[in-house]
Amino acid sequence: MSFFSRPSSSAVKIVAPSAEDSPKAPPSPKPSPKRDSTQRQCRNILIYGSCKFQDKGCIYYHPPREESPPAAPESPVPRPALPAEAVNAPIFVPKATVNADSSSGSVQATIPSQMSIPSSISSAQTDYETAYSEFSEEHDPYDPHVHGAHMSEAHSDGLVLNPYSTGTDAAQMVGFDGLSAMDALYTSHFTSVRQPLNYHLYTLPRPDSLANRYFISDTIREELQMRSETIHIAPAPGLNLPEELQGYHTITPLELIGGERRKFWNWYSTVYRAISSTDGVAYVLRRIENFRLMQQAAFSGIEAWSRLRHPNVVSIREGFTTRAFGDSSLVVVYDYHPNAQTLYDAHIKPKVPQFQNGRLQAQAPRLAERTVWSYVVQIASAIKAVHDAGLAVRIIDATKILVTENNRVRIGSCGIVDVLTYESRTDIAILQQEDLVMFGKLVFALCNNNLAAMNNFPKAVENLGRHYSPDLKAVALFLVSKPGPNKTIGHLSEMIGSRLVMEMDEMQNAVDRLESELMSELENGRLVRLLCKFGFINERPEFAREPRWSETGDRYIIKLFRDYVFHQVDDHGNPVVNLSHVLTCLNKLDAGSGERIMLVSRDEQSCLVVSYKEVKACIDSAFGELSRR
């Protein structure tokens, strides 16, 4: 039952077509008058198992009916859409062994621990081929349950595996959903076995001189790629979670289910990631177990919170109660920030001891003062926005504040306490004062590396004073002091004014850095568009016999230019594979430089001296001609 939810979109979900709707096989190709080989077996037989034109003049060889290759259950059933040219393509034999349980419809895929396919051959290709081969052999491509079961066999430990979280054994990661956000929008259980991407393999070797100009930096690329992949990690099997919940599907726990649990207020809570069927985006569902809602009005707080947007607060989308988990649960939906850690996990949680200088040492690095100030400024800014909106945060705790890259923090789990404690109706001014005390306790916990630092207050103050500046100590003491008329978040902002300015400078610098990264991607997009034009123009099969197209005029120059860019050989006749040369040529071409180059014909009998500007004009005219056809 939804008590507060944003109006849902009118987007129509695309459903898998039923057998009757499935696309008809493309019309069989007309018998080609050009070849008269009656000895050659008709490709329609190979592809479709029969030829419609067998008795209507098809000139190719048709084996007698009993000889025609039947659709043997164990051999791959070619899909009707397979192009005829693909018939002679080498057959891909996946390394994965696929065990199909025909009775249950479930399919188990096991990947040998040592894949012999070199990963540099592009895991994307392997993904496709493995997936295609498996699907064509065993599955109805439109049966979502088959894929769900197939995927679900891949996990065994009951928790979604994050390939990037520290401490996760990468070998555990058997497979994860390889779909885009758009796929996720429409398919709730479509998953495929996928090897994790090793994105380093896609960029090397790279010319150092061009690195900063043409490619996004490794750190940002890796971070974004990790986030994107984390969103698509599939849920573990056997968790008995609802398939669909108030318009959310692919419900995946973000924390261990079972084991020791801490209570959220007086209730147990679990955090899940789920995909919204409305917009295909991943969200976080925080579920409070066994919660009985006494009054619908308790949701008014969620509505107020859903209007609050602040860069340091995890935004709320909606709240509802449900019995889908087998109990009466309260669920509040938040924005999902992939690979976010709690402040506790990032800084306070004891780390596994590691060898340093030959000795095993416990890792408990003290948080840098600069980082603490950054957190203080961000959290103060969030609290100010919340208090200005007439609300109180109610939970400012290291286990409920999320941190992502570049020390960006966001207060999570807002609004939920308002629903849980709706009956008690405490004065908002008192709750706002409590926020400040909780904030002070958080500062002590971070500076002491101890969640329970306040249990020994004198020691906590002494520790903080020993390792951090008097300014920081003053702020922490102010926050935990007794309530008073001057003790407001506004007053705190005045106290930390100079740090606010520093934080603002840092943010402006960060924006500048991101903008310049974006500029480099801009260049890449430009070059890819240019390469696409080349792809459209060069070697079009329908013009293969039309010399006017490829061997004369504009297109001939383009053809020779492509040889100049990509097909140069060295003195020994070996291919020159020089990315710098390609990028330089393409950039000059795109800019229409007046610089002249010499293009040599393939038989080396003629040569042309042209400028990049002229080649550019040729490409534009050839592409324009194609687009107009």
Ligand SMILES: Nc1ncnc2c1ncn2[C@@H]1O[C@H](COP(=O)(O)OP(=O)(O)OP(=O)(O)O)[C@@H](O)[C@H]1O
């Ligand atoms: N909005 C969110 N976006 C991304 N991850 C989140 C979000 N909210 C919570 N998480 C992740 O979900 C996991 C569980 O969250 P939770 O708040 O239960 O933390 P916890 O450390 O398990 O605390 P507790 O032990 O009190 O339950 C954490 O790893 C946290 O990083």
